[in-house]
Amino acid sequence: MSRIAIVTGASRGLGRNTALAIAGHGGDVVVTYQSRAAEAEAVVAEIQAMGRKAVALQLDAGAVAGFAPFAERLRVVLREAWQRDSFDHLVNNAGHGDMALITETTEAQFDRLVSVHFKGVFFLTQALLPLMADGGRIVNLSSGLTRVSYPGFAAYSAVKGAVEVLSLYMAKELGGRGIAVNTVAPGAIETDFLGGAVRDTPDLNQAFAGMTALGRVGVPDDIGPMIASLLSEDNRWVNAQRIEVSGGQAI
Numbered sequence: 001m002s003r004i005a006i007v008t009g010a011s012r013g014l015g016r017n018t019a020l021a022i023a024g025h026g027g028d029v030v031v032t033y034q035s036r037a038a039e040a041e042a043v044v045a046e047i048q049a050m051g052r053k054a055v056a057l058q059l060d061a062g063a064v065a066g067f068a069p070f071a072e073r074l075r076v077v078l079r080e081a082w083q084r085d086s087f088d089h090l091v092n093n094a095g096h097g098d099m100a101l102i103t104e105t106t107e108a109q110f111d112r113l114v115s116v117h118f119k120g121v122f123f124l125t126q127a128l129l130p131l132m133a134d135g136g137r138i139v140n141l142s143s144g145l146t147r148v149s150y151p152g153f154a155a156y157s158a159v160k161g162a163v164e165v166l167s168l169y170m171a172k173e174l175g176g177r178g179i180a181v182n183t184v185a186p187g188a189i190e191t192d193f194l195g196g197a198v199r200d201t202p203d204l205n206q207a208f209a210g211m212t213a214l215g216r217v218g219v220p221d222d223i224g225p226m227i228a229s230l231l232s233e234d235n236r237w238v239n240a241q242r243i244e245v246s247g248g249q250a251i
């Protein structure tokens with residue numbers, strides 16, 4: 001029986017790459033998106049072309065009221081597409097970047113970061129746990145910016161730090177069900193994140209490349225295969241870890 005992963009924010013960027021890498025490892029995927037349904041359906045088509053099953057579902061990762069209806073839609077999809085009542089892996093990846101100095105951060109910016117990157121991860125996981133098979137796995141996305149500071153990322157990095165602590169507690173509380181929980185903390189990666197700032201702003205790109213031991217910023221292919229590998233049986237004993245995947249950024 002193939003494993004089924006839910007990857008949030010899989011219409012683009014790291015989530016998309018992770019979904020494709022999971023399919024490459026023989027897994028099936030539920031791809032979630034916020035607004036870009038066509039991109040999500042394109043990912044589904046790519047996965048199906050690889051001979052795996054995939055379904056796209058809409059989800060706002062920052063709207064807790066939508067999580068119970070999402071879990072219900074997921075339950076129906078699992079039954080219809082897989083004839084199952086459970087899924088195996090959850091990758092809490094969805095999220096946006098928002099850069100502002102502490103002196104200039106608005107309450108609205110702060111609240112949205114908390115809602116999407118922390119409160120959403122907490123309550124989405126809570127809502128989906130009844131559907132997760134015992135022995136399942138959770139990967140939460142953090143950032144290299146929780147270990148070092150970079151001006152403009154205070155609120156963003158603080159909520160990612162909260163996710164790292166949450167991951168530790170998830171690992172403790174869910175271990176009895178055989179569920180392993182890890183945090184993956186990417187360095188700066190060229191995606192649409194922050195309006196494509198790392199990819200499209202030469203100064204920022206060079207700043208992060210210059211502080212990276214391997215001499216460049218990351219690309220999605222540096223992350224998705226690592227997460228797929230972490231979810232595989234090869235890494236079944238890795239639990240409660242923060243794993244930085246950054247080419248050696250700021251060491």
Ligand SMILES: NC(=O)c1ccc[n+]([C@@H]2O[C@H](COP(=O)([O-])OP(=O)(O)OC[C@H]3O[C@@H](n4cnc5c(N)ncnc54)[C@H](OP(=O)(O)O)[C@@H]3O)[C@@H](O)[C@H]2O)c1
Nearest residue numbers: 009011012013014034035036060061094095189191192193
């Ligand atoms: N890129 C980096 O340098 C970097 C570094 C460290 C950590 N990260 C983390 O990695 C994760 C993915 O980032 P990325 O670089 O892949 O970003 P991205 O290219 O901008 O893609 C973001 C994805 O998340 C979805 N999304 C955004 N806000 C959402 C929300 N409120 N609810 C549901 N889905 C939402 C988007 O859906 P739509 O396509 O429908 O809009 C899209 O699929 C994030 O958690 C980010 O914090 C990124």
